[in-house]
Amino acid sequence: MVAVIMGSKSDWDVMKHCCDVLTQFGVPLEKRVLSAHRTPHAAVDFISGAEKRGVKVIIAAAGGAAHLAGVTAAHTLLPVLGVPMESASLKGMDSLLSTVQMPGGIPVGTLAIGKPGATNAALLAVAILALSDPALHKKLEAFRAQQTKKILDETL
Ligand code: RP5
Numbered sequence: 001m002v003a004v005i006m007g008s009k010s011d012w013d014v015m016k017h018c019c020d021v022l023t024q025f026g027v028p029l030e031k032r033v034l035s036a037h038r039t040p041h042a043a044v045d046f047i048s049g050a051e052k053r054g055v056k057v058i059i060a061a062a063g064g065a066a067h068l069a070g071v072t073a074a075h076t077l078l079p080v081l082g083v084p085m086e087s088a089s090l091k092g093m094d095s096l097l098s099t100v101q102m103p104g105g106i107p108v109g110t111l112a113i114g115k116p117g118a119t120n121a122a123l124l125a126v127a128i129l130a131l132s133d134p135a136l137h138k139k140l141e142a143f144r145a146q147q148t149k150k151i152l153d154e155t156l
Helices: 009-024 040-048 068-074 093-100 115-130 134-152
Strands: 002-006 029-033 057-062 080-084
Touching: 002 009, 002 040, 002 068, 002 115, 009 029, 009 057, 009 080, 009 115, 040 068, 057 068, 057 093, 057 115, 068 080, 068 093, 080 093, 080 115, 115 134
Parallel strands: 002 029, 002 057, 057 080
Antiparallel strands: none
């Protein structure tokens, strides 16, 4: 199971792509709006209980002073993937740097800003889960093959 959390409902338009990919692969997920700043205690409660609920990977998306992925990583041993949201004022550079510049010892696997990052966070979570799930590994192989075929079949 994958947990997808985001700092605000305003992140959902982008993060729904992440959830769509997980669903496409048949990966069970839980999704919540939880903020490192606005709901710090609820966020920590949710994160701390994740492993016991059967969560294997947590995907955390936030924008601006984007501390959610880092705070998540600080409260769990599960792999944490961070997705920087594109912000209005700084186009997501603030989110990217806040998410990626973790101090040594507490890792966050940071993806690209916005929709590509949301999609790739899901695919990376699938790849992690596929290490111990042969059926999921086959689905990932089929996805890659289909993607390659689509590109090679393009006509201009
Ligand atoms: C962050 O602040 C959220 O992740 C969001 O990307 C950003 C703006 O949130 P709203 O003001 O739209 O709720 O916590």
